[in-house]
Amino acid sequence: MKQGIFTIAENIALTDSVMKMTLVGDVSDITASGQFINILLDGLYLRRPISVFDRDESSVTIIYKVVGKGTEKMKQMTVGETLDILTGLGNGYDLSLSGEKPLLLGGGVGVPPLYLLAKKLIAEGKTPTVVLGFNTKSEIFCEEDFQALGITTVVATADGSYGVKGFVTDAMKTLDYDYFYTCGPEPMLRAIYSAAKTEGQFSFEERMGCGSGACMGCSCKTVTGYKRICKDGPVLRKEEILWEK
Amino acid sequence: MGKMSVNLCGIELDNPVIPASGTFGYGYEFAEIYDINLLGTFSFKGTTKDPRFGNPTPRIAECTAGMINAVGLQNPGVEKVIAEELPKMRKVFHKKVMANVSGFAVADYAYTCEKLDKCEEVGWLEVNVSCPNVHGGGMSFGTSPEAAAEVVRAVKAVTTKPVIVKLSPNVTDIVAIAKACEEAGADGISLINTMLGMRIDLKTKKPVIANTMGGFSGPAIFPVAVRMVYQVSHAVKIPVVGMGGVSTAEDVLEMMLAGATAVEVGAANLVDPFACKKIIEDLPRVMEKYKINSLSEIIGGC
Structure with a gap:
């Protein structure tokens, strides 16, 4: 973990409620995809935890949905303004467990962390396929980013207004994969847990x-004991997960 | 003695800054980002007789200038703390540490304190009496002078190290409770624990926190803490550790002027993991600014 002052280089709207922000600063502690700042x-x-979409040598890019006071404030910020940010938080995705044909499943604002993951998997010679799930056509973002990586990119919309009609699990049925990675709302994660034919994260x-x-505010129970989503997660392996409620 | 050093119950601290229990784990994760030996000491995560997962999530709610938490004393239980956590702490922290203890029955407090009292690295036992008493209808030990004193007597009977009683501010007469603890043999008082608070989410129209209510902390409660430290330190002869919203070196001076011998920093660690380091490094500057030669000389000086 590092603390740094970052300068906003870009803060643009991708949809009505989703923004993309690029921040220039010391990104040396961002070591894995699936981590957050x-x-x-x-x-x-309190600080606002947002997952990393991408990073290069000198900047980090995040994609965030405007849902409350904090993200509304972020939306109003302009290029050149600075932010105090902690980086290198969370365990991130473990690439070493991936097969040759990993499936990446993202739902809504769960999509962004899969982008850096896809880049890293490609760099390791894997052939990822990505499924992006949204409610409706107007909410879609990042499809072109994944297509530009040259990987099969499937979009599913719940109302059928674009791509496959239904949820990511509907698209998943027809695809060939030997491992999976996912991020999204909990109902989606539960559905994937039930539908998946392989191990995954x-x-x-x-x-x-x-x-x-430090605070134990985000603890959860797992097969291997109590874990903190922020520090021991946010990524858990399928076999560790205990669903509650 | 250095300009920043203070004596807390017979043990000298290089400076009065102490990360508060529940905001600093067992120290070793903070040791990855700075040398925690620069702290006066720290109070480790509240320990109970048995392991506890704590409350369901969400456990956190944001407030203006503060936060509410309802973690519920998540900890692995005293046996595992001694067997697994303290050895990891010892590798990175070479000073006496403050062991924070909670319980739900008088016998639980005595059991846990007796075990931790035997650990060489433990310098002080900080006994949190804000927990509900399962044998007393769920009322917190810390809301009754008699119940708080009973805990102190039970702990003192089985320990040798200084016992500091951490008091809840959610009471009508904090002085009466502090005096009862002193009479029962407490070696120090620390205050204030969090204030009972609650937030409601307008979108769901339900409490933000799964447990409905939780402990309110952060800069918003600082004036209440200063007031209670002032009242208690003027009523007892034993040292007082002040806490509640302390976030800056200036806040440390204010707490000490109110009567605190040492100062705990809680919520600030959660917003800025370097908070205690920054406060300690800033203390010489603010001491000079306010013409203070020695911190121990200003205790209770207002």
């Missing part, structure tokens, strides 16, 4: 306090 905002007490979301393992 934790952003301090003026006038708000799930990235979870939980309301956090510190985001760095």
